[in-house]
Amino acid sequence: MTTKHVNRLLLIVALAVAYVGVPLLFGGNAYVLGLIVAALTIAGVAVAWALLGNLGGMVSFGHAAFFGVGSYTSAVLAMKLGVPVFAAMLLGGVGAAVSSIAMLPALRLRGPYFALAILAYAHIFQILATEMTPVTGGAGGLLSIPRFPAVFGVDFGEKTGGYLIILTIIVLSGLAYDAVRRSSWGLALKAMHDTEVATRVVGVPSTHLKAAMLALSAFITGVVGAFNAHFISFLEPDYAFSSGWTVLPIAAAIFGGYRTVWGPVVGALAIYLLDQLLFKPIMPHGHQMVLGVLLCAMILFSPGGLMPALRRRAAKEARHAHA
Amino acid sequence: MLTLEGVQVNFGGVQALKSASFSVGEGESIGLVGPNGAGKTTLFNVISGVVRPTGGRLDFRGASLLRLPEWKRARLGIGRSFQIPRPLGHCTVRENLIVAQRFGAGKKDPKRIDEILDLLNLREKADRDATTELALTEHKALEVGKALATEPSLLLLDEVLAGLETNSKRAFMERLAVVRERYRLAMVIIEHDIPTIAALCPRVLVLNFGQIIADGTPDAVFRDPEVIRSYTGETTL
Numbered sequence: 001m002t003t004k005h006v007n008r009l010l011l012i013v014a015l016a017v018a019y020v021g022v023p024l025l026f027g028g029n030a031y032v033l034g035l036i037v038a039a040l041t042i043a044g045v046a047v048a049w050a051l052l053g054n055l056g057g058m059v060s061f062g063h064a065a066f067f068g069v070g071s072y073t074s075a076v077l078a079m080k081l082g083v084p085v086f087a088a089m090l091l092g093g094v095g096a097a098v099s100s101i102a103m104l105p106a107l108r109l110r111g112p113y114f115a116l117a118i119l120a121y122a123h124i125f126q127i128l129a130t131e132m133t134p135v136t137g138g139a140g141g142l143l144s145i146p147r148f149p150a151v152f153g154v155d156f157g158e159k160t161g162g163y164l165i166i167l168t169i170i171v172l173s174g175l176a177y178d179a180v181r182r183s184s185w186g187l188a189l190k191a192m193h194d195t196e197v198a199t200r201v202v203g204v205p206s207t208h209l210k211a212a213m214l215a216l217s218a219f220i221t222g223v224v225g226a227f228n229a230h231f232i233s234f235l236e237p238d239y240a241f242s243s244g245w246t247v248l249p250i251a252a253a254i255f256g257g258y259r260t261v262w263g264p265v266v267g268a269l270a271i272y273l274l275d276q277l278l279f280k281p282i283m284p285h286g287h288q289m290v291l292g293v294l295l296c297a298m299i300l301f302s303p304g305g306l307m308p309a310l311r312r313r314a315a316k317e318a319r320h321a322h323a
Numbered sequence: 324m325l326t327l328e329g330v331q332v333n334f335g336g337v338q339a340l341k342s343a344s345f346s347v348g349e350g351e352s353i354g355l356v357g358p359n360g361a362g363k364t365t366l367f368n369v370i371s372g373v374v375r376p377t378g379g380r381l382d383f384r385g386a387s388l389l390r391l392p393e394w395k396r397a398r399l400g401i402g403r404s405f406q407i408p409r410p411l412g413h414c415t416v417r418e419n420l421i422v423a424q425r426f427g428a429g430k431k432d433p434k435r436i437d438e439i440l441d442l443l444n445l446r447e448k449a450d451r452d453a454t455t456e457l458a459l460t461e462h463k464a465l466e467v468g469k470a471l472a473t474e475p476s477l478l479l480l481d482e483v484l485a486g487l488e489t490n491s492k493r494a495f496m497e498r499l500a501v502v503r504e505r506y507r508l509a510m511v512i513i514e515h516d517i518p519t520i521a522a523l524c525p526r527v528l529v530l531n532f533g534q535i536i537a538d539g540t541p542d543a544v545f546r547d548p549e550v551i552r553s554y555t556g557e558t559t560l
Contacts (some may be wrong), residue, residue: 184425187418191411198409201371202469203397203427 010191018167023160032277033159037231038273040166044224046249046256046264047170048217055186056213057193059111061246062103062118063221064127066096068241070222071229072129072136075145080135085146088227096222097215099125107210126241141236142150145229162231169227170265173220178261180216185209220288248272251291255298257305264309271295324349324399324509325477326431330379332365332533339365340376341533347477351504352510354520354541355475357530363513364406367479370390370401383477386493401473404466406482406513410453414466416440417449420472427473436472442502443468444494456460460491464498471502479514488514492516495541517545529553 004241024034026228052058073095077083080255083091102124106117129136136142148156155161180186188204198207225245229235249268256267271291303308325347332340339361352353357363369381372393381388387394412418420436427450440446443464448457453465463483470478480499484492496519503510514520520527521541529537529544531553538545542552 120479124346184421187411188422188426190413191419191422195409197373197393197423198405198469199411199426200393201373201397201403202411202423202473203394204422205394205426205427265360294482 001320020090027160031160035276037163037166039269041228042168042248043268045221046252046268047173048220049249050253050258050264052213052217059115060118061115062122064241064245065122066218066221067225067245068180069125069241070096070225074226075142075229075235078146085148085230092226092233093219093223100214100218104211107207126161126237129237148230149234166227169223174261184277194275202274251295255256256296257307260307263307324384326382328380330376333377345535347509348510350507352525353526354524355511355513361530362533363530367481383551397473398553400476402470402473403479404470404481404483408462410465414453415450416445416453419453421471423469423472439468477509482513
């Protein structure tokens with residue numbers, strides 16, 4: 001069996017566990033399922049952030065902007081215009097992708113300058129959401145945002161239904177990311193990191209490709225933000241545009257392995273669930289410190305993150321087994 | 324096919340190109356020589372779009388190139404190599420060619436990729452990391468290969484033979500001659516080695532202080548007193 005077959009098999013098993021095993025195991029435990037949904041919400045943003053960093057070569061400190069724009073777009077469309085919630089959620093993603101157009105001038109910047117510019121953009125959107133009171137409800141936010149409806153007897157407004165939605169968003173995002181990574185676009189994007197001029201003289205429109213990655217990353221983040229708005233049914237600017245929607249996904253992506261497709265998902269589940277289910281009960285105050293130490297240890301001992309470390313270990317064991 | 328008229332480039336207070344004017348015909352092979360700092364690479368950078376000129380005219384097949392970015396010029400048929408090889412990062416040799424073909428020529432043609440690999444003697448290294456696992460000759464060959472994969476009609480080669488020892492240089496020259504015949508390309512080659520240029524190119528341009536000071540056959544150009552003076556300060560070479 002080749003590595004490709006093993007990976008495919010692992011993905012199928014993981015999907016079966018995620019779609020069947022988790023609802024069966026935790027369907028009756030609203031607290032744990034709620035934590036898993038929260039972890040997956042972070043995972044969705046982490047996948048989008050890693051896509052931009054890994055393929056586009058851009059380190060963003062402003063993904064909270066896309067999360068906030070997606071959540072407000074969807075909530076306002078559903079509440080004020082009566083757009084069906086699932087359609088509004090996708091339009092939330094489109095809204096976030098459109099908002100990324102405002103950030104296009106920042107694409108000519110590199111490294112910390114890009115990071116700082118996109119952070120500034122995030123603040124602009126937060127201020128807009130606070131000041132556009134007639135549409136967004138201002139600082140008071142929006143209450144009673146429509147929840148997901150029941151479809152074919154499955155109530156997507158409940159915890160299990162919400163879990164299935166965010167899981168599907170992440171699976172589709174991961175598959176889209178993987179498809180781009182494997183395409184000639186992915187090759188060109190990978191090549192652009194260190195040799196942008198060399199790629200441009202062979203016909204690669206590097207700025208267009210980076211803009212497309214920014215839009216795709218913004219779309220995914222916006223859909224995740226929209227999901228969250230309808231799942232918790234409440235929004236306010238300080239929450240929707242909170243820097244936590246940037247910092248936690250970055251930590252999750254780096255912990256899990258931001259150069260892999262599924263590493264950010266594993267990272268988000270690991271750090272959030274460890275924090276909430278293990279560290280928090282032991283250390284109710286300051287439990288995040290343990291998380292910080294864990295992240296530092298991961299960066300020091302396995303800079304590539306958890307997924308590459310697990311792969312190396314599996315390969316080592318396979319070699320021992322053959323020997 | 325390519326016409327430059329009064330092309331100027333200023334870098335701050337430094338005038339890298341004063342007023343460069345010449346044209347290149349379809350299928351023509353031209354050697355571009357000149358002392359260090361004469362502006363040869365700047366000229367390639369202007370033609371390929373890496374540097375914007377501060378003045379002058381630049382036409383390719385009757386249309387101005389001045390407003391076009393590098394990638395559009397590549398798609399029009401202008402391929403180039405870099406003096407210091409720039410393999411595409413994190414890619415194998417084959418992937419370098421695939422990216423160039425997919426974006427520069429707008430197609431997927433694995434046969435043509437294999438043909439280029441064979442022509443440039445890179446077949447054995449096709450799946451190696453292009454940044455870390457190639458020798459200098461192979462890096463230089465890959466520079467040519469990337470440009471060829473875009474299916475150019477004009478190939479700009481910036482010192483692709485520099486740094487190669489005699490046997491490698493001879494073999495590389497033979498490959499370039501085959502490439503030129505196979506794809507019926509126009510070529511402009513920057514090279515310091517006069518016998519090499521004379522062997523490859525029936526026409527030579529000499530650039531000095533950002534201006535073309537001679538244009539003709541190798542024999543005529545290398546006997547020109549102004550060319551000799553530009554290289555040595557003397558009137559005999």
